[in-house]
Amino acid sequence: MRLVPRAAALLALAAIAAAAQDADEPAAAAGSEPATRLPEPRLIGPRRGEERVRAARRNGANTLTEKSMREGLDWLARHAAEGGGWDADDFAARCAVSVEQDREPCDGVGKGQHGEPVPCPFDDAISALATLAFLGDGHLPGTPDDPYADLVERSLERLRSASGTWALPLATLCFAEAEAMERAGRYRDDVDRGVAALLGKRQKDGAWGYAAPWRPGSDMPYSALCVQALIAARDAGGDVPDDLGAGVGTWMDTLEVDAKGRVAYLVDGRRYGYTPTTTNAHLAAAMRALLGVGLDGAAHKRSLALLARKRPVWKISFRKAKVRGREIEVQLGHLSMYQWWYGTIATHQAGGSTWTAWWGKLKGALVGHQRDDGCAAGSWDPVGEYERLTGGRVFATALGVLMLQEPYRHRRIER
Numbered sequence: 118m119r120l121v122p123r124a125a126a127l128l129a130l131a132a133i134a135a136a137a138q139d140a141d142e143p144a145a146a147a148g149s150e151p152a153t154r155l156p157e158p159r160l161i162g163p164r165r166g167e168e169r170v171r172a173a174r175r176n177g178a179n180t181l182t183e184k185s186m187r188e189g190l191d192w193l194a195r196h197a198a199e200g201g202g203w204d205a206d207d208f209a210a211r212c213a214v215s216v217e218q219d220r221e222p223c224d225g226v227g228k229g230q231h232g233e234p235v236p237c238p239f240d241d242a243i244s245a246l247a248t249l250a251f252l253g254d255g256h257l258p259g260t261p262d263d264p265y266a267d268l269v270e271r272s273l274e275r276l277r278s279a280s281g282t283w284a285l286p287l288a289t290l291c292f293a294e295a296e297a298m299e300r301a302g303r304y305r306d307d308v309d310r311g312v313a314a315l316l317g318k319r320q321k322d323g324a325w326g327y328a329a330p331w332r333p334g335s336d337m338p339y340s341a342l343c344v345q346a347l348i349a350a351r352d353a354g355g356d357v358p359d360d361l362g363a364g365v366g367t368w369m370d371t372l373e374v375d376a377k378g379r380v381a382y383l384v385d386g387r388r389y390g391y392t393p394t395t396t397n398a399h400l401a402a403a404m405r406a407l408l409g410v411g412l413d414g415a416a417h418k419r420s421l422a423l424l425a426r427k428r429p430v431w432k433i434s435f436r437k438a439k440v441r442g443r444e445i446e447v448q449l450g451h452l453s454m455y456q457w458w459y460g461t462i463a464t465h466q467a468g469g470s471t472w473t474a475w476w477g478k479l480k481g482a483l484v485g486h487q488r489d490d491g492c493a494a495g496s497w498d499p500v501g502e503y504e505r506l507t508g509g510r511v512f513a514t515a516l517g518v519l520m521l522q523e524p525y526r527h528r529r530i531e532r
C-alpha cells in the first residue's frame with residue numbers, strides 16, 4: 118500500500134471510528150471538529166444499509182441488476198493496476214490467462230482521444246470513474262472485512278496526484294463521494310482543493326472548456342463533468358458559489374438546439390466543424406437537472422423528449438460516408454454508454470415514468486450484454502462510440518456499473 122504517514126494515521130483513526138459505529142450511521146471520526154460536520158446529502162445517495170435497500174427497490178433495481186453490478190466490480194477489481202487505479206491500455210497484463218483452460222486475455226484496450234492507436238492518455242480520469250463504481254456500492258477505505266477497501270484506498274491515493282484536465286473533475290467527484298459517505302473529514306482537503314481548482318478554471322461565459330487555453334469558450338463534455346463534481350462537492354461541505362446554476366444555465370441557453378432537439382458542443386461549434394448531437398442533449402438534460410435550472414423551459418423539455426426517443430438499445434451498425442472527400446465509417450444507432458450515463462442521471466432526476474421507461478430499457482441493454490465468459494466475465498465490450506474509440510473495456514465497464522447503481526447512487530435533488 119502506498120500511504121503517506123498522514124494518510125496512514127488518518128486511516129488508523131477512521132478504522133477505530135468505523136469499528137465503533139454502525140455502517141449506516143454517518144458519524145464523525147474520533148476527535149473530529151465541528152468543521153467536519155456536513156449538510157444532509159442532497160445528491161449523493163445511500164450506498165449502504167437499509168436506506169440503500171429501500172432506494173434500490175423504489176427505483177427499480179432487482180437481484181439481476183445488482184448481480185450484474187457486482188460482477189462488473191469483480192472484473193474491475195481483477196484488472197486493477199497493482200498500485201491502485203487502472204491502466205486503460207495495459208489492463209490485460211492482469212488477465213488470468215491459461216492455455217489449458219483456453220482462457221484468452223481480454224481485448225478492448227483504450228486508445229487516443231479520437232481513436233488513434235496510441236496509449237490512452239486518460240488513465241487517471243478512467244481510474245476515477247472505476248473508483249466511483251466501488252464508492253457507489255458503498256466500499257470505503259479502512260472498512261473491516263471489505264475485500265475492496267484496500268483497492269479503493271490505493272485508488273483514491275493515486276487520484277491525489279492525478280494530473281490532466283479530464284481527471285480533475287472526476288477525482289474531485291471521487292473525493293466528494295468518499296467524504297459525503299464517510300463524513301469523517303478524511304477527504305475534506307481534497308474536496309476543497311478540487312473545488313478551488315475547478316472554480317479557477319471557470320470561463321467568463323459561466324461554464325468550462327477543456328481546450329480553454331487555446332480555444333475560447335466552454336464546451337458541453339467538460340462542463341458536464343465539472344457540474345457533476347461541484348454539485349457532489351456541495352454534499353461534502355465544498356464551497357460552491359450560488360451563481361453556479363444561473364451561470365452555467367445562461368451559457369447553455371446560448372447553445373444551438375436543432376429541430377430534432379440535438380444540442381451543440383460549443384456556442385460557435387459549427388466554426389470548428391461540430392454540428393449539434395444527441396449525446397450533448399443527454400448531457401444538457403443531466404446538467405439542468407443537477408443544477409436545477411430551466412427545468413420548466415422549452416430547451417429542457419426538448420432534451421427530455423429526445424431522450425425518450427433514444428432510450429438505450431444495445432444495437433450497432435455502420436455505414437460508409439464521405440466527409441470532405443474522405444471515406445469514413447459512421448455509427449448507426451445510439452449505442453454509447455457515455456451518452457447513456459448522462460441520460461441515466463437526467464431521467465432519474467426527472468423521476469416518474471421518464472425514469473421507469475428509461476430504466477426498463479437500460480437494464481435490458483446492460484444485463485443482457487454483459488460478458489459471462491472467461492477472463493472478460495463481468496465486463497462490457499467497448500463497442501459504443503466513445504468506448505470503442507477511446508476509453509476501452511475499463512471505461513465501458515465502469516460506466517456500466519455506475520448506471521446500474523443509479524437507483525441508490527443519487528438522490529433526487531429536492532428543490
Ligand SMILES: [Zn+2]
Nearest residue numbers: 212223492493
Ligand atoms: Zn482479463
